[in-house]
Amino acid sequence: xxxxxxxxxxxxxxxxxxxxxxxxxxxxxxLPASLVFLYLMLxxxxxxIFATLSAxxxxxxxxxxxxxxxxxxxxxxxxxxxxxxxxxxxxxGWQTYSSTAVSDAPPSENRTIHPxxxxxxxxxxxxxxxxxxxxxxxxxxxxxxxxxxxxxxFDGKGPAARGFxxxxxxxxxxxxxxxxxxxxxxxxxxxxxxxxxIEGMPxxxxxxxxxxxxxxxxxxxxxxxxxxxAHQSPRTWE
Amino acid sequence: MRDQGGWIQKLLRSSSGHAGTLLGLVMAAGLLxxxxxxxxxxxxxxxxxxxxxxxxxxxxxxxxxxxxxxxxLAGFVLGxxxxxxxxxxxxxxxxxxxxxxxxxxxxxxxxSAYATTALFGGILLFLLISFYPKLMNYLTDIFFPSFIVYxxxxxxxxxxxxxxxxxxxxxxxxxxxxxxIFLGFMLxxxxxxxxxxxxxxxxxxxSPVVLAEGSDMARAWAATWNxxxxxxxxxxxxxxxxxxxxxxxAYAGIRYLSAKNTEERDHYDWMGYVGNFIGVFGLLALPFxxxxxxxxxxxxNQQMGITLMGGFLSWLFxxxxxxxxxxxLGSNYYFWLGITYRIPGSEMKYRxxxxxxxxxxxxxxxxxxxxxxxxxxxxxxxxxxxSHHPLLxxxxxxxxxxxxxxxxxxxxxMSFIMYWRAGKQETAGWAKVAxxxxxxxxxxxxxxxxxxxxxxxxxxxxxRINYFSTSQVLVVLGVMLTITPLTALLLRSAKTTTEMVxxxxxxxxxxxxxxxxxxxxxxxxxxxYARSSSRVHWHVYGVVRDTSPYAFSPALxxxxxxxxxxxxxxxxxxxxxxxxxxxGDKAKAPSGASKGELPHGLPAxxxxxxxxxxxxxGKF
Numbered sequence: 001x002x003x004x005x006x007x008x009x010x011x012x013x014x015x016x017x018x019x020x021x022x023x024x025x026x027x028x029x030x031l032p033a034s035l036v037f038l039y040l041m042l043x044x045x046x047x048x049i050f051a052t053l054s055a056x057x058x059x060x061x062x063x064x065x066x067x068x069x070x071x072x073x074x075x076x077x078x079x080x081x082x083x084x085x086x087x088x089x090x091x092x093g094w095q096t097y098s099s100t101a102v103s104d105a106p107p108s109e110n111r112t113i114h115p116x117x118x119x120x121x122x123x124x125x126x127x128x129x130x131x132x133x134x135x136x137x138x139x140x141x142x143x144x145x146x147x148x149x150x151x152x153x154f155d156g157k158g159p160a161a162r163g164f165x166x167x168x169x170x171x172x173x174x175x176x177x178x179x180x181x182x183x184x185x186x187x188x189x190x191x192x193x194x195x196x197x198i199e200g201m202p203x204x205x206x207x208x209x210x211x212x213x214x215x216x217x218x219x220x221x222x223x224x225x226x227x228x229x230a231h232q233s234p235r236t237w238e
Numbered sequence: 239m240r241d242q243g244g245w246i247q248k249l250l251r252s253s254s255g256h257a258g259t260l261l262g263l264v265m266a267a268g269l270l271x272x273x274x275x276x277x278x279x280x281x282x283x284x285x286x287x288x289x290x291x292x293x294x295x296x297x298x299x300x301x302x303x304x305x306x307x308x309x310x311l312a313g314f315v316l317g318x319x320x321x322x323x324x325x326x327x328x329x330x331x332x333x334x335x336x337x338x339x340x341x342x343x344x345x346x347x348x349x350s351a352y353a354t355t356a357l358f359g360g361i362l363l364f365l366l367i368s369f370y371p372k373l374m375n376y377l378t379d380i381f382f383p384s385f386i387v388y389x390x391x392x393x394x395x396x397x398x399x400x401x402x403x404x405x406x407x408x409x410x411x412x413x414x415x416x417x418x419i420f421l422g423f424m425l426x427x428x429x430x431x432x433x434x435x436x437x438x439x440x441x442x443x444x445s446p447v448v449l450a451e452g453s454d455m456a457r458a459w460a461a462t463w464n465x466x467x468x469x470x471x472x473x474x475x476x477x478x479x480x481x482x483x484x485x486x487x488a489y490a491g492i493r494y495l496s497a498k499n500t501e502e503r504d505h506y507d508w509m510g511y512v513g514n515f516i517g518v519f520g521l522l523a524l525p526f527x528x529x530x531x532x533x534x535x536x537x538x539n540q541q542m543g544i545t546l547m548g549g550f551l552s553w554l555f556x557x558x559x560x561x562x563x564x565x566x567l568g569s570n571y572y573f574w575l576g577i578t579y580r581i582p583g584s585e586m587k588y589r590x591x592x593x594x595x596x597x598x599x600x601x602x603x604x605x606x607x608x609x610x611x612x613x614x615x616x617x618x619x620x621x622x623x624x625s626h627h628p629l630l631x632x633x634x635x636x637x638x639x640x641x642x643x644x645x646x647x648x649x650x651x652m653s654f655i656m657y658w659r660a661g662k663q664e665t666a667g668w669a670k671v672a673x674x675x676x677x678x679x680x681x682x683x684x685x686x687x688x689x690x691x692x693x694x695x696x697x698x699x700x701x702r703i704n705y706f707s708t709s710q711v712l713v714v715l716g717v718m719l720t721i722t723p724l725t726a727l728l729l730r731s732a733k734t735t736t737e738m739v740x741x742x743x744x745x746x747x748x749x750x751x752x753x754x755x756x757x758x759x760x761x762x763x764x765x766x767y768a769r770s771s772s773r774v775h776w777h778v779y780g781v782v783r784d785t786s787p788y789a790f791s792p793a794l795x796x797x798x799x800x801x802x803x804x805x806x807x808x809x810x811x812x813x814x815x816x817x818x819x820x821x822g823d824k825a826k827a828p829s830g831a832s833k834g835e836l837p838h839g840l841p842a843x844x845x846x847x848x849x850x851x852x853x854x855x856g857k858f
Contacts, residue, residue: 033615034612035612042603046597049571050593053578113548116541116544116549119780122540166619175631179548236698236699
């Protein structure tokens, strides 16, 4: 089997894993095309690196391609060669056109999930003592105001969650609130979606602006309740 | 003066669109300081001028290009003496004259490179004073004492460089050589301080410490010793070594590709090996220093930390992962080509380990390059339930990144060890035991790094940052510090089964050296933009606000174009410096070595070494 065929088979396998295996693992989801492309690029790069490590392997891999493209001793394949030489630039042109042409599909968004908080919130620390009572109160406030969306299990699967895109944050995921300081949560709860800075645009958060309904003390308690209920700890420096 | 400004503006306006921008850029580069003073026509006559601008091009773009070029040249000028001095010490200790020749060859570049760097520094200073008078006034008020120190350092550095370079041939024997080595040390010593003094000005802008009261000296000292000063100092010192090594490698690569005889091919092949080795040597430590810097930034200010690592600049770190990945792959590829081509007969023996290492590197790179928030269409995001993938999203955070970075360092280190051991057969009776111990150390270290990485998801952030990440680093350092001396001991009594053959590398080895150097320069331009942009709309973070029309962060695509432009300019400048410095050698070269007599005369890029790539018997 020639190296070129091996490369094609390897890419097909990698594609099949990305497209059919990973999404079917329990708790997983389909991969976006950008990620599949990235993994295929890595697969191809790895193959090319390995195939060009020695003169023999390089010749076995690159030699037939070079001979085909230059038309050296390829006999009846000349027509195919001309076909490739004509079609390849057209393919590149079509790809360029389709990636820049106006389309009716909504554009992909590089939305910043965690925009930087305003300076006045960065130095804040939770003024409420971390007592069992305070945590319990926080959980109570959470149940009343937050759980309809963020879920009773702090997993972002509240009864109203299905109505939102993007969905409410899953606090039990170690890559969400565990990465943030309490002051960050205080800002996000207090200001909600409408308080997002310009870099958070397009505005994509249905989070209410809780400062109009809840006193600061309750918000701090909710934060304590969230971390405790989700079995996470806030980012600290001590 | 007004007339002159009008004339220049008319000339600039005479072009349109991109041509106008290009023409403006060239004009601005040529007429730097004087017109800049005139362009500030928008300032009210009574009020002090805060900003001046250049039409079409923009003052920020000009400062961006000049500052970046100055920094890259400075990195080169500070990195090369470290590289040259190390080579000279090796030559002095081992008696291998070729190291001394290499050191001299690179020191020769320093005089012209040093002057070019100083020239760009001077241009930058004029531009900053012209474009940002209010800010410069503020910074001068704080850092006046260190300006004096900087000038003195420049004087002693220049004097030491002249003595070091012009005294090279005169100080070759006995005590004089020792004195020359001492001069080389002092050259690097002063250079280190020349680097850290301006670092204090730049880091002050990001993490200022401002004393309201106190003497000039007390205020300057407090501002200098700001939270990110030492992390940046260490990071830049290591990065300069990496830059120096890879630039040396690229130079050797180009000279190798255009070599006209066997002697040149042997020499530049060997030089490429040394350059790549020193580049990799620094590269192994660089992620640790970078991690420390980011930790300090995050601790200094949550807003700045999130802007960099989770906010709009976080995409830069995906680009960074890509560039570092290429660098790791390129460096390892060069090592593996070295085993295959320089040590005949080793290929089949090491092909499987190379494949295993390649797969490990690619898997790690796949994790490193997986972003937390993915680029996804509306439909794809809906299917994922947001922009985080529920399964692969865990690869997007620091615990995963640190783990794979450490594993890639381990793999690269093992590549080097494999290269070191290739072509030799251990004869010591305890060789088997030693190899088993080394294997066990490596396997345990890899497992420990992975366990700490996975465990990192289940502990508070501070435990992960302060203990787990540092433990990962210590484990990797421990591997290097045990396996290196053990291998050296093992090879002391080893029998050389295959002599290393220089000058047999294929052309792609030369290209990979050039690629590595370009990647390092791109990385420096990328991270320079990240560090500078993290201040967002502040000249001095939280103290002096940017009120100019440029108080916004440029889009990432625009920034990437500027980074590419800076990389191109720098490569052209370095090529010019090399060309100027080696012009005399070509004139001195014997006329007998003409192209016509040699089969590898022209075109060397593709022809000279491709003959070395002819396959022998065997198949893929």
